[in-house]
Amino acid sequence: MKTEDIKNINDDNLLHVYNRFDLVLDHGEGVYLYDNDGTKYLDFASGIGVSALGYGNKEYTDALHNQVDKLLHTSNLYYHEPGAKAAKAFCEASGMERVFFTNSGAEAIEGAIKAAKKYFYLKKGCTGANVIAMDHSFHGRTVGALSVTGTEHYREAFYPLMGEVRFANFNDLDSVKALIDENTCAVITETLQGEGGIYPATPEFLEGLRKLADENDFLLILDEIQCGMGRTGKMFCFQNYDVVPDIVTSAKALGLGVPVGCFGLSKRAVEYTLEPGDHGTTYGGNPLVTTAVYTSVDIMNKTNLPEHVKELAPYLEERLDAIVNDYEIATAHRGMGFMQGLVVKDIKPVEIVKAALKEGVILLTAGSDVVRMLPPLVIEKEHIDEMETKLRKVLDNL
Ligand SMILES: *Cc1c(COP(=O)(O)O)cnc(C)c1O
Numbered sequence: 001m002k003t004e005d006i007k008n009i010n011d012d013n014l015l016h017v018y019n020r021f022d023l024v025l026d027h028g029e030g031v032y033l034y035d036n037d038g039t040k041y042l043d044f045a046s047g048i049g050v051s052a053l054g055y056g057n058k059e060y061t062d063a064l065h066n067q068v069d070k071l072l073h074t075s076n077l078y079y080h081e082p083g084a085k086a087a088k089a090f091c092e093a094s095g096m097e098r099v100f101f102t103n104s105g106a107e108a109i110e111g112a113i114k115a116a117k118k119y120f121y122l123k124k125g126c127t128g129a130n131v132i133a134m135d136h137s138f139h140g141r142t143v144g145a146l147s148v149t150g151t152e153h154y155r156e157a158f159y160p161l162m163g164e165v166r167f168a169n170f171n172d173l174d175s176v177k178a179l180i181d182e183n184t185c186a187v188i189t190e191t192l193q194g195e196g197g198i199y200p201a202t203p204e205f206l207e208g209l210r211k212l213a214d215e216n217d218f219l220l221i222l223d224e225i226q227c228g229m230g231r232t233g234k235m236f237c238f239q240n241y242d243v244v245p246d247i248v249t250s251a252k253a254l255g256l257g258v259p260v261g262c263f264g265l266s267k268r269a270v271e272y273t274l275e276p277g278d279h280g281t282t283y284g285g286n287p288l289v290t291t292a293v294y295t296s297v298d299i300m301n302k303t304n305l306p307e308h309v310k311e312l313a314p315y316l317e318e319r320l321d322a323i324v325n326d327y328e329i330a331t332a333h334r335g336m337g338f339m340q341g342l343v344v345k346d347i348k349p350v351e352i353v354k355a356a357l358k359e360g361v362i363l364l365t366a367g368s369d370v371v372r373m374l375p376p377l378v379i380e381k382e383h384i385d386e387m388e389t390k391l392r393k394v395l396d397n398l
Pocket residue numbers: 104105106107109138139140141190194195223224225226227251252261
């Protein structure tokens with residue numbers, strides 16, 4: 001199809017909830033994407049942190065091809081081998097005791113909230129639990145997930161949302177303490193805030209939340225949908241800290257492009273939890289997506305991918321430091337591993353992202369003033385250099 005036709009047919013038929021960039025993507029190879037006219041782009045976005053192995057990893061695509069030919073779907077009424085392998089792989093990688101597979105990140109959050117409510121219900125013998133969430137958080141677009149998302153512009157048209165959610169300030173333990181009462185069933189936070197502007201949790205904050213959860217007998221839910229799966233130099237971001245959550249959510253890079261998320265529950269969380277009849281999904285964890293999950297965990301383990309991120313991330317940070325040093329409009333960088341944000345002033349970050357596309361590099365935005373980078377985890381030093389050269393060209397031309 002002609003490029004213009006593709007854009008027009010999309011615009012004429014899809015609900016317009018995205019302002020798309022002027023780019024029609026056709027295929028990918030390694031860490032590069034190609035548009036419909038054959039132009040090559042260095043990918044520093046990974047489809048919002050999904051395509052962690054880049055494009056065309058043969059072991060991954062072969063596993064999917066084989067499973068497509070074999071069996072796509074069974075429903076959750078029956079056992080299947082890919083489901084068993086994926087559940088074991090996720091529990092081993094995360095240290096969680098049990099896992100439930102979902103079709104998206106938002107659904108993982110929904111399930112996590114329900115698990116926390118059920119924990120409270122079974123322990124306290126009543127309903128009416130409240131949840132504490134963070135300002136500037138992002139947990140997804142479904143009503144439950146939106147209810148714990150602390151960014152007003154996502155929420156304002158949709159009130160009333162789920163009841164009894166209280167918002168604390170991220171990285172401010174006292175603000176959390178002030179909201180806890182005997183009906184608190186969970187605190188939910190991203191370990192490293194993504195959409196809100198790339199803010200890592202401080203160790204004091206996470207350790208403090210862990211302590212509060214233990215003292216007050218509520219669950220600590222860490223949302224690692226964006227920051228998990230190797231992106232911060234460990235399989236899970238919380239593994240960089242001395243903290244283990246009661247529930248961890250995952251999605252995005254969990255399946256590397258097939259729609260799959262999950263929530264994992266700790267030993268403590270599964271003592272009082274969802275039972276047959278409480279929760280379910282028709283597609284969730286089907287043979288295709290769970291093949292993607294166990295294959296991706298397997299490849300990441302075999303290739304020591306989190307370690308690669310850990311080794312190379314300081315170089316990316318050094319290059320971002322150099323940019324901050326050389327350009328007035330770049331004021332700081334924040335992040336961990338290959339989840340980095342360049343803070344800019346006097347310009348909307350989306351203008352930089354648009355200009356970068358013209359130079360052949362794909363970037364993202366976050367918050368109101370951050371250019372976000374979520375490259376495939378398999379990038380090498382030369383790709384960081386290429387990104388820097390292109391980004392400097394963009395900044396030079398502003
Ligand atoms: C993307 C994201 C979600 C929502 O995931 P979807 O698959 O879009 O529903 C939730 N939490 C965080 C931290 C995310 O980055």
